[in-house]
Amino acid sequence: MxxxxxxxxxxxxxxxxxxxxxxxxxxxxxxxxxxxxxxxxxxxxxxxxxxxxxxxxxxxxxxxxxxxxxxxxxxxxxxxxxxxxxxxxxxxxxxxxxxxxxxxxxxxxxxxxxxxxxxxxxxxxxxxxxxxxxxxxxxxxxxxxxxxxxxxxxxxxxxxxxxxxxxxxxxxxxxxxxxxxxxTAGLWPDQTDEDEIGLSYEELDRILFKLVDERLTADEVIRAGLEEKKVRRVAELIRKAEYKRKMPPVAKLSERTVGHDFLYPYDWGK
Amino acid sequence: MKVAIAQMSPVLGRVDKNVEIHLEFIEKAVKEKADLIIFPELSLTGYSLKDLVPEVALRPETSSIMARLLKASKDIDLVFGLVEERTENPGLFYNSAAYLTGGEIAHIHRKVFLPTSGMFEEARFFARGHDFMAFPTGSNRAGLLICRDLLHYSSSYCLLAGGAGLIIAISAAPGRGITDEGSQGFESSQNWELMGKAISYFSSAYVIYCNRVGLEDGVTFAGGSFIYTPDGELCLKLPYLEAAFSIQEIDPDLIRKARKNRPYKRDDRPEVIWRSLGRLLREKDED
The missing domain is CATH 3.40.50.620 (HUPs)
Structure with missing residues (x-):
């Protein structure tokens, strides 16, 4: 890492x-x-x-x-x-x-x-x-x-x-x-991320790195020796947060739809 | 022969839930004495899988989910869609359709034409299949196609040449196009209907098309599953957009009658096609 x-x-x-x-x-x-x-x-x-x-x-x-x-x-x-x-x-x-x-x-x-x-x-x-x-x-x-x-x-x-x-x-x-x-995300006094998430960033990043960068499945990460409960929890957090990483889905109706098949680069003409 | 069509909507990325849904439909079809039940493309996994593809893949020889479906196939023939990883070729994932009968795998078709343009990105995630093959299923010969495969008429030709009387196309076709005021469904459904009618008539074969419904990431799957007879007549049409389950009696003797009346199959010349294609491929220039 x-x-x-x-x-x-x-x-x-x-x-x-x-x-x-x-x-x-x-x-x-x-x-x-x-x-x-x-x-x-x-x-x-x-x-x-x-x-x-x-x-x-x-x-x-x-x-x-x-x-x-x-x-x-x-x-x-x-x-x-x-x-x-x-x-x-x-x-x-x-x-x-x-x-x-x-x-x-x-x-x-x-x-x-x-x-x-x-x-x-x-x-x-x-x-x-x-x-x-x-x-x-x-x-x-x-x-x-x-x-x-x-x-x-x-x-x-x-x-x-x-x-x-x-x-x-x-x-x-x-x-x-x-x-x-x-x-701290500063959400309230004395709040710390690690308390709120329930894992230290070191543990969290180790699990994420295996799941995401090394493309291991949750089962494989657990077999590699990481704590099952934590690995399952992190995998579930990833799944549940997908909506935060995307633009909201546009309901597709026509032959060309923004967000589906109207595809241009971000740096278009710049 | 009674054919059940499950125009359903799988749970995206949850094979464990989807196998239960399959078994429920199968039970219903068996109760109603259907001989064959057909599910849509990727019915065990959902369609918009992206990076989930490897995670939901099954190895047919060792999968416990496959074992449950094989067991169910002792009572009824099954066609369904799965992400397949072959033990002898690990790391390659296919958009596959399986035909199970009598507790055995009769055939697995791997989707050949993977749409990869516009909204489609199948070839980013799936390996391409390499064959269209008709296979025996008791008294009939059948062939499997997956969605876009049906829209390339060469696919169905291979099944005609192989003697298929049942052309079964499973599909996860999204609906697109809303400017046709006269239609109950999306304009894009007409692609499959046009092809279904033409292919059934000129192959003197039943074309059974099972499309899915439901929504994934804003995309609506169009439904509108159908059966065309070997005479090119529509004998079953399921509604657009909504889930449906239907059992249709089909008469395999119509295949015989159609081939007797219009001998396209008898007069087919695969060796000529083969020679022409061979020449085309040999002489093909770089473009």
Missing amino acids: KINCPLVTRVLTNFIREESQKAGFERNIIGLSGGLDSTVCAYLAVKAVGSPSVFGLILPYKDYDQEGVSLAEEVARILGIEVETIDISPQIDAYFSGHPTDNHVLKGNKMARERMSILYDYSARLKAMILGTSNKTELLIGYGTIHGDMACGINPMGDLYKTQVRELGQYLNVPEKILRRKP
């Missing part, structure tokens, strides 16, 4: 540069959480297009993740990128005061979509391409909010497992504090 960090960096910086240019954007914009993924993404973006062309948005809800906010500010300082902080509490609270719930996940999803909404607004204001920060682990198990943190213009990180993002972060000299920090 080890990666060739210089090569990956070269490919991903090219990707960010080329795809942004082709789409006609002058800058890149990233939602900075102070976590590993958005930090590594910001480092890549600065390498790709230079710090004046990268804009960071810090979008906290109340004081849910103060450490994250200060780390995000530190990242912006180190990289020398312009950054703006917008507190999303007023609009979130306004909504939930009318539609109260104790459900953490509902609240977290709403916050993720509010952040998305602001990122898209700023994307239009600044003519900036939104860089997505969902990694391969999240995409595979569906650990993300559809149309929330999963929404973006392009995604440089989507083929790197979480543990590989960490490896790349080390190579890129991301602050030690961020590398060591327990990953």
